[in-house]
Amino acid sequence: MDDLAVIVAFYVLAAITLISALMVGVVRDLVHAVLFLILSFIGVAGLYITLSADFVAVVQVLIYAGAISVLMLFAILLTPRSGRDNAGVSYSAPISVLAGLVGATLVFVALKTEWAKVEGDRFDTTAAAIGEALLDPFVLPFEVASVVLTVAMIGAIILVRGSEGEEA
Amino acid sequence: VNLIAAWYDFDPFHELYEWLTDHTFDELTYVVIAVIGATGILSFVGLGALVNVWLERRIIGRIQVRRGPNRVGPFGLFQPVADAIKLIQKEVLQPTASDGKLYNLPPILVFIPAMLTFAVFAWAPDMVYADLNVGVLYLLALSSITSLAIFMAGWASNNKYALLGAMRVIAMAISYEVPMVLALLAPVLFAGTMSIPGLVDFQKEYTVWLAFLLPMPVFIYAIAATAELNRTPADIAEAESEIVAGFHTEYSGMKFGLFYAVELINSLAVSGIMASLFFGGYSLFGIEDYIPPWIIFIGKIYFFYFGLIWLRGTWPRLRIDQLMAFAWKMLIPLALINVVIVAVEVLLWRELELTDWVLAAYVAINAVLSVLLVGFFFRMITRDYYRLPRRVRLEHDISVPSLPAPGVQPVPSAGDA
Numbered sequence: 001m002d003d004l005a006v007i008v009a010f011y012v013l014a015a016i017t018l019i020s021a022l023m024v025g026v027v028r029d030l031v032h033a034v035l036f037l038i039l040s041f042i043g044v045a046g047l048y049i050t051l052s053a054d055f056v057a058v059v060q061v062l063i064y065a066g067a068i069s070v071l072m073l074f075a076i077l078l079t080p081r082s083g084r085d086n087a088g089v090s091y092s093a094p095i096s097v098l099a100g101l102v103g104a105t106l107v108f109v110a111l112k113t114e115w116a117k118v119e120g121d122r123f124d125t126t127a128a129a130i131g132e133a134l135l136d137p138f139v140l141p142f143e144v145a146s147v148v149l150t151v152a153m154i155g156a157i158i159l160v161r162g163s164e165g166e167e168a
Numbered sequence: 169v170n171l172i173a174a175w176y177d178f179d180p181f182h183e184l185y186e187w188l189t190d191h192t193f194d195e196l197t198y199v200v201i202a203v204i205g206a207t208g209i210l211s212f213v214g215l216g217a218l219v220n221v222w223l224e225r226r227i228i229g230r231i232q233v234r235r236g237p238n239r240v241g242p243f244g245l246f247q248p249v250a251d252a253i254k255l256i257q258k259e260v261l262q263p264t265a266s267d268g269k270l271y272n273l274p275p276i277l278v279f280i281p282a283m284l285t286f287a288v289f290a291w292a293p294d295m296v297y298a299d300l301n302v303g304v305l306y307l308l309a310l311s312s313i314t315s316l317a318i319f320m321a322g323w324a325s326n327n328k329y330a331l332l333g334a335m336r337v338i339a340m341a342i343s344y345e346v347p348m349v350l351a352l353l354a355p356v357l358f359a360g361t362m363s364i365p366g367l368v369d370f371q372k373e374y375t376v377w378l379a380f381l382l383p384m385p386v387f388i389y390a391i392a393a394t395a396e397l398n399r400t401p402a403d404i405a406e407a408e409s410e411i412v413a414g415f416h417t418e419y420s421g422m423k424f425g426l427f428y429a430v431e432l433i434n435s436l437a438v439s440g441i442m443a444s445l446f447f448g449g450y451s452l453f454g455i456e457d458y459i460p461p462w463i464i465f466i467g468k469i470y471f472f473y474f475g476l477i478w479l480r481g482t483w484p485r486l487r488i489d490q491l492m493a494f495a496w497k498m499l500i501p502l503a504l505i506n507v508v509i510v511a512v513e514v515l516l517w518r519e520l521e522l523t524d525w526v527l528a529a530y531v532a533i534n535a536v537l538s539v540l541l542v543g544f545f546f547r548m549i550t551r552d553y554y555r556l557p558r559r560v561r562l563e564h565d566i567s568v569p570s571l572p573a574p575g576v577q578p579v580p581s582a583g584d585a
Binding site for chain 1: 267316319
């Protein structure tokens, strides 16, 4: 991080990420909140790029900004009371206190930890390196993750289908 | 992310690059070359949007046996310019109940992914703006951003038709993203790289277009991309016969113009992806040594773009349930099976270190398998239709009522209608 451009990019992206994350909680409209969340995801993807992790950055945009947020939007649109806003949420004071505590803990941990510096050069082809890592040393966690996802999918289908007798 | 600073297909730029590296410092070289490259790409895209309006209207006119625009300038060439001036002059209307800033954002936002797509294309050897090693994934990520912007447009308009269009876009994006990703996995598996120049180099090295090796992914990608583009066979997001103009119902003037331009630019981008992933990019079996490769690449882009126009001019619009069913029942299973086939082939080829002649065998095998699989799935999908009785017959025995006695009026029953 000795390059000036990278430092500037880091602070700009960090500002985008944090402000939009804050706006998720502050704005009243639920759809606006999701859109700010997407902006925050994209800011995080930018941060990954400053770390030369281009594969993770692109996947962040593809999965979080592209797929997950779309699912959230769909869920909001299909909810009958999607017109309601954040003002209707009770417990906002205790939740803010909780969120503040979590944030404070994270900052404390981040400041306290002795971060290990990466030795040596970065990967030139991150995608190939990640692919080899996933399919050679980490093949078991990788496959277990896919099994977990399948279980979640089957569970969702069973929940949606309702009981045996009724139609669809 | 490295910028490959060698646009030396254009000789003066190469000399400029060398002079800059020799006489100035690296940052300046980087900036100057990046600005020149970006200007080149953006002018191609901007000019392309103008030319495409004319091309599209003229060719569709030709297909539909009418003339198309032919009054403004020679062959009507200045019609897009006149249209643009008209659109800029129009009054900017904004519905009072619309969602303020969110309403004005999408026409700008859709432009960003459309422009960014062109950054990773290989226009010629060493003529790549950004050689990302995750190029294919990058393209997919951008296409998902476009549908988000379109959703924002539909939501912020605060119009029922616009919202319906937006929901259709989202539904279609979810459905067609899956076969698209699976189809693009096949060339990546064969070439062993995700960078676009890498894929083109693979096709050049083995003198075989991936389209021949992978006939099925080509068609799956072409169909899925047309759906994501929102062009006529699949433009259910703006289906004017059903929901007025879909997501851009409330956009007038240049805001509508921007949506329209982005649609054309995205068509160019999809043609470019087709050309570079499946049809050899800038290479044309050795001819690229005599003709500037970027001309070959642009030629290929416009070849596929012509195909898209042809589709638009001839096909009727599909219904939304037909489109969804096609993605989930046909494209996704086919793409999944195809990924398994390709993975086995690549594994055999790489692990057993077979000679490269095995690629010729794969061409034949994949062609036969694709025809068989597509035929099988078509039979599966259309089974219900073919099971319909071809001529009138009795499903089960019915008791024939005895004829009423002469003179008695038969009582009409509900089934008579």
